Amino acid sequence: MRRPPAEPTCPGCEEPLEPGDLFCGACGYDLSALAQPPVDHPTVAITVPPGTGAAVGPGTAPPPPAVRYDDPPRGAPAPGIDDFELAAPGPVPARPEAEPPPADPRSAAPGPAPAAGPAAKVCVACRTGRIDPDGYCENCGHAQPRERDHTEQELDAVAAVSDRGLRHHRNEDAFAVSAAALPDGSPAVVAIVCDGVSSATRPDEASAAAATAANEALLDALPRGTHPQQAMHEAIVAAAESVNLLAADPDQGPEHDPHRHTNAPACTLVGAIVASGLLVVGWVGDSRVYWVPDDRTAPPARLTEDDSWAAQMVAAGLMNEAEAYADERAHAITGWLGADAYELEPHTASFKPDRPGVVVVCTDGLWNYAEAAHEMALAAPADAAARPLHCAQVLVGHALDGGGHDNVTVAVLPFAVPEQGAGSAYGTA
Template identity: 65%
Template structure:
């Protein structure tokens, strides 16, 4: 037998909630089609509000009606209400959301007769056992150590496993960034963590070897350090020690001056370490070392394989540098130089006279030697530091200068580039800049002298090597021979 469809009685419009009169087919306010509203179902899902103690029969739970959903679907029918357990899904790790690790209890099949099942468990049938539910205070279930802490659907970001990856610690021996102090420096000189450009190794160099020490710094105006040095020690054939200090200054107007100074310092040092133990006289050994340094610098300008013809004039701006060195061997102090780097003698007893042991290969020195200017006038001229002697393929003629001294009192040998002596030009000014304890602490004294140049403006690269000279006083005067 067919039955006619009865329109459900509504007191308010489902669309605008305006009051309705009995028998209305459309809402007078918004025009909602009341005939499209389905009849309410005769049964509704139920939910257990209380949980009986284990073993006790669960009393019949009062049915609770779910409120109508505020949203409607595309046919203007109120959307059904879903429980969380009704919706499938996975967490960020790909695990189902319905497992107990996500805060939901499994819903067992009812053991009694059929009855409605809720998120809390079966409630129909007298034989159904009580199903535990999650309480707000987890401590009641899992112990005090978990109080107030629910399992997360996604991994806990606070744990080390899922924390943001920190910069990997640099391997042992790897350079560490000077800016962030944690990132590794790549071969290009930049930090892999923060991208900060690192200072080059030659920007500041220090070395201490027994009683000799040297410091080199880029200065405050140059973009790179074009100075270089070498300090070493060896033994003479009789077993007595020999100490070597070489300082080179790259010619900035030439190409690759930093390479020229490094090559010259290394070649001169190696030459001395090879000739002195063989018994070569220290002054002759110094001469040979300067020649070896010159050849090393000249080699930098040699034509590379496959060079183009337009490189035929490469010697006009070949790599070039100056050189100055000192050897302390036995009772002798040997100095050698080409260019305008200098050697100063500062006696331990500062009441004794100081001295400059080298003569510059420069325009100013030539003017003074020719009697055309006095020293003050010559070095005040803008052409004063134009050098007339250097090491390089474009040098007019190599003229190594060497001199041998036999000091009669202990003192300090200061070997330096013009980056230092520009701020302490005379022997007296240099002696005043040298710390009083320089013979006992040469490295610290070299650092002080470099600081003196930086405090004065640091217009050039600064390099200084200090060689303490200890002898027994043998009376006034000293032997000197210049070649």
């Protein structure tokens, strides 16, 4: 079972700490400002033995059946499309009050100007030290923000924002947004969001590789007329293969079994496609897709089901949602992409919304602070469809205001219902 390190770690760089430390020996973080370690739920994974579908770990209840979904095998004909149905929002589990986050070094007040020339990089924490080639301040030792700490991208019909958050020392999330033309000339809009498994090695590389591979697979398949649900399934398989390659050992030869890797790079993936009046979602892990209608009097909905310990407990009837998500094992995932995943089970689903709205694709860095569908709808601005980038920025800000315990990534896709009588490449809309 994958778990975060048990020993106390520095909130600035996550290096192990010794009892009584007032400053981190690795980055110089002032530990006296923290009354106690923050509550954090990084993405972790439970090993599932092949063929059992059961969660395994010390102290677990009798294993319930794994949550499974009908999904087309690779190369199978395009699946049928069910009518879109929205369920009423469920109960909201109680959540403890978030502790005030430590000061974010990215917002530190400026100090005296350094003596170095104008081209020299200056530390964002002390504002005086120069940065060494490894990215650390020569004066205070503080690690500097990475390029991925905050990224934004906006296209005509989709936007995404990713942020490191206030607790983690790097951003292990990644996203890809794009648009393609279907064979009939109509547009297809794509959003892929990936969350690195924090307890694995190189989770940031895993999420970046998966997002890129899935996006490229969709941009290849959709213009050729592949049904979006089939294309999403194949894109998840391609993403898994790209993450598996990160753990490949060329010295082992062609007979090497990738499942021998015990802590290989790993991530989760969730994606959405809006095309020709159709909404397709796909996922592995615990990142989610929410539907938020423009008419806020209509019920919103969550369109994915987590691959997690908590979801399995609820599905098996062993706990209710409040009990399951209050358990310390709630955020342990039972499905992920990586060479040490025993079985890849991509989940996909298709919907036909009967009204305009937005599709919110996000990691748990957001939904930890807006778990129920109606909470997500309340957090999204009223003009979300008209301003998707603004909506993504507001939602990321919502997570940071709530404590920012994890990396936060959000993609927003507006959905417009086709005009009445307009044809659809995938059936009558």
